[in-house]
Amino acid sequence: MKMLSHGAIVGPFFCLCLALLSTAWAQTPRAQNSADVDLTARLKETETTPRLLEAAYKTGAKVASFCGNCHGEGGNSLVAETPNLAGQNTFYLLEQLRQFADGRRKNLFMEGMIKALSAEEKVGVVLHYASKEVTFKPPVNAALANKGQEYYGKICFRCHGDQGRGNEKIARIAGQQPGYLAITLKRYRDGSAVRNDPLMAANTKSMTDADIAAVVAYVSSMK
Ligand code: HEC
Ligand code: HEC
Structure with a gap:
């Protein structure tokens, strides 16, 4: 649905x-x-x-x-x-x-x-x-976000950093849209054909839906 x-x-x-697109960009020569x-x-x-x-x-x-x-x-x-x-x-x-x-x-x-x-x-x-700034969104459910912070501090920070900003090659996740975060984490965990990555599969495989909800509440409210 x-x-x-x-x-x-x-x-x-x-x-x-x-x-x-085709009208606008047909006029620009494809280098x-x-x-x-x-x-x-x-x-x-x-x-x-x-x-x-x-x-x-x-x-x-x-x-x-x-x-x-x-x-x-x-x-x-x-x-x-x-x-x-x-x-x-x-x-x-x-x-x-x-x-x-x-x-x-x-x-x-x-x-x-x-x-x-x-x-x-x-x-x-x-x-x-x-070069653009992410708009800060305070957590909707602070208790849930606190739980997520604990989970984040055990696993996710190792690659995405204490502030969720990643590095050159690893995604910034701080302030990301909550719906997108939840779908994406489930795709990695479930080995979906839509999107997969060995590192993220390994790091999400033991997450429950409740863990995901908590981590999403935290990550989406990081600055
Ligand atoms: C061992 C390193 C590592 C760890 C630990 C890790 N990640 Fe990742 N993460 C990555 C890499 C690499 C990518 C990019 C994968 C790709 O290209 O799809 C990524 C991608 C993501 C994305 C997709 C970002 C986007 O914009 O689409 C999210 C969300 C994410 N990670 C969240 C988490 C969370 C939450 C945790 C903790 C449960 C975590 N990651 C732990 C390495 C890691
Ligand atoms: C019709 C809506 C739409 C338009 C227009 C659009 N996108 Fe997207 N884009 C999406 C959606 C939806 C996703 C998430 C796909 C998924 O779930 O993996 C996405 C994902 C992305 C991602 C991955 C982000 C991440 O965190 O991993 C990049 C990069 C991106 N788009 C770049 C662009 C660029 C550049 C343009 C313009 C040239 C563009 N998009 C235009 C809908 C759109």
Whole structure:
């Protein structure tokens, strides 16, 4: 049911978006197919070259005006199941774009759309969102969040850090949308084909739904 109602909203929107994308971006010459470009090297070079960085922010802001329809203005999503991109780590973001593009991570809309982005657009939009601030949301249920903090301090901090900000390659999870966090943790735990990762599978396999609810209450309210 959930999937159906989601599809019903996204379906027409998807077509509209693709139509808009193909008209807007057909006018920009495709420099190089991004599969042919080493995106990581391109990102590093852009980050360390002021002239390239300035151009990348401009490109990124243009692309983001479209992504913002779902991921929210400045990358703070207003939809529980759509992730914030604000403050997210650059190499992690790039890696997720790659995973959507090559099918390791599955989401019909994202997979289609990512294929329409050039290497410049990917690098630009990643830098754009990484530079934005995450909006702080206080915990809805403080007692539950305290329980989650305890769990977090035993396991999750080892990779995501005391503040939930991860590092270059590991996701920032602090302040992430609660609905998205819960779905994502269950996917890792249950070995879903939609999304999987060996490290996260190992670290979620003994979580109960109650543990997940507590950790989500805590993580979504981290600054
Ligand atoms: C129609 C809505 C929609 C639009 C427009 C959209 N996205 Fe997404 N995006 C989603 C959803 C939903 C997910 C979560 C998929 C999942 O559950 O794994 C997502 C996931 C992502 C992720 C993974 C984030 C993470 O924390 O792992 C990235 C990166 C991303 N989108 C980038 C973009 C970019 C860049 C654009 C614009 C070029 C864009 N998205 C446009 C709906 C959208
Ligand atoms: C051994 C290191 C490690 C530990 C411990 C760990 N994680 Fe992760 N986590 C990762 C890696 C690596 C990824 C990126 C995986 C991918 O690409 O899908 C990730 C991804 C995630 C994501 C997806 C982020 C997004 O934006 O989509 C969430 C949520 C998450 N972890 C939460 C947790 C929680 C909660 C715990 C504790 C129960 C935890 N992690 C423990 C390494 C770890």
